[in-house]
Amino acid sequence: MNPKSNGERFSQLVDGELSTDETCDVLSATLDDADAREELKEMLNLQRSLRAWRTLEPRSNLVAAAQPHRPPRRRRFLLACCVAAVAGAAVAVVGMSMFRANRKEGVVPDQSQVALPATVTREQRREIAEVFRFHQSVAGPLKWFAADDETVQLAAADSTDAGSRPVVVLLRFQSEGERQDRVVKNCVFVCRERQPMSIRLPSNAGNSRFRVYLVPHTRDGKVHVEFAVSLDGEPNKGSVAALVGRSDVALKETPLGQLVVDGSLINVRANGWVLEGGKL
Amino acid sequence: MTDLPIAENLPQMYRVALRYLGDADKAEEAVQNACVKALQNRDGFAGNSSPMTWLHRLTVNCSIDLLRRNGRSSNARPMAMDELGGVERFSQSNPALAAERKELGRIAGALVAELPDDCRTSFVLTQLDGYSYDEAAEIENVARGTVASRVFRAKKQLASAMAESIGEEVNR
Numbered sequence: 336m337n338p339k340s341n342g343e344r345f346s347q348l349v350d351g352e353l354s355t356d357e358t359c360d361v362l363s364a365t366l367d368d369a370d371a372r373e374e375l376k377e378m379l380n381l382q383r384s385l386r387a388w389r390t391l392e393p394r395s396n397l398v399a400a401a402q403p404h405r406p407p408r409r410r411r412f413l414l415a416c417c418v419a420a421v422a423g424a425a426v427a428v429v430g431m432s433m434f435r436a437n438r439k440e441g442v443v444p445d446q447s448q449v450a451l452p453a454t455v456t457r458e459q460r461r462e463i464a465e466v467f468r469f470h471q472s473v474a475g476p477l478k479w480f481a482a483d484d485e486t487v488q489l490a491a492a493d494s495t496d497a498g499s500r501p502v503v504v505l506l507r508f509q510s511e512g513e514r515q516d517r518v519v520k521n522c523v524f525v526c527r528e529r530q531p532m533s534i535r536l537p538s539n540a541g542n543s544r545f546r547v548y549l550v551p552h553t554r555d556g557k558v559h560v561e562f563a564v565s566l567d568g569e570p571n572k573g574s575v576a577a578l579v580g581r582s583d584v585a586l587k588e589t590p591l592g593q594l595v596v597d598g599s600l601i602n603v604r605a606n607g608w609v610l611e612g613g614k615l
Numbered sequence: 616m617t618d619l620p621i622a623e624n625l626p627q628m629y630r631v632a633l634r635y636l637g638d639a640d641k642a643e644e645a646v647q648n649a650c651v652k653a654l655q656n657r658d659g660f661a662g663n664s665s666p667m668t669w670l671h672r673l674t675v676n677c678s679i680d681l682l683r684r685n686g687r688s689s690n691a692r693p694m695a696m697d698e699l700g701g702v703e704r705f706s707q708s709n710p711a712l713a714a715e716r717k718e719l720g721r722i723a724g725a726l727v728a729e730l731p732d733d734c735r736t737s738f739v740l741t742q743l744d745g746y747s748y749d750e751a752a753e754i755e756n757v758a759r760g761t762v763a764s765r766v767f768r769a770k771k772q773l774a775s776a777m778a779e780s781i782g783e784e785v786n787r
Contacts, residue, residue: 342767343767346767346770347763347767350741350748352747377774380774381773384777388630389745391629468735472735473634473635474672475671475675475755475756487679491672493756
């Protein structure tokens, strides 16, 4: 038996993914091959070690409770909108300790007394990679991921995203003014190379007026980003402020420009790097 | 009206929620919420994906929503598998064997995080969440053969790392 196909067949065998005939063929060939038997035994041992996890089931009887009656049409529409909003803007708080790292230096995400570090550290890059990989391991492949210190938004990848490398872009929004008056918002985006990403920034008040559009490109490991950051005005009146452009971004912070928001000047800066699998 | 196979997907939904929330009670709550949303929206299920994939996405979103509502701090880390000893169930008829398997499970769980990205998702979906290769292929939007190959590579790496890890513990 071919050693490579041996192992893969054993893997599928212990997972119950072979047909009855294929199972018979594999087992017959294995009986007279000592090396093959050892390899099968290794697969079986690994399978057994994960059995407890794989067989976990709810302890109580979960009931898929049906509604006693269908609500009126308008309520159904509003309910559908709410569900769509939740599904489309899922939020979580997971491992944004890059801000904790900053906090150790006396910096907090939204009220800063000390200047934020201008260069992303290896530890921060590692933590962002871990958080992204965790979400992918549960939610499946992601087209993009966006997070600040309190919220997370995800979008599932489709076939057009396959093979596009994930690129990290950090955006920092910092208002001008006395140190104690400065407001700082840090956002992490992981998006796919050459794939546009457009989202509304999360807001504690739930009525965020900021929208961000990003398309990252890479060349020789360096990141170039097309960006647009806009501030919505009154309903049906379009944007009141926008920052649009292209820039190379790197581990060291790059200024992208400024926005005027409600009479205050907001500086927008960015860092960027390619999120390689397991590499920084 | 779409007939959703919710009951038969409950175990996978629970395991997905448990990996996100790290707590059995919260995982059950997230799955219950996902079931309610599935029933509320069953008429809107367009059939672009299989019901299983749709339920998987609902479970992920409900788990994340629960994390947010429970005010999980930004310092929280994803739950590592070896921290979930409290929810494991083992036969009590052979305590020594049970203890050995629990330890192996703990070691395996700790090593899963070190798998390469492309392998880890396929491995977790099939080996931990209990999805078939076809179901995992649909969730990941890849061919079934790709899932099979990734799972095999992950198992080889895991088995090798476990052997090293166990050898180090024996030699201590």
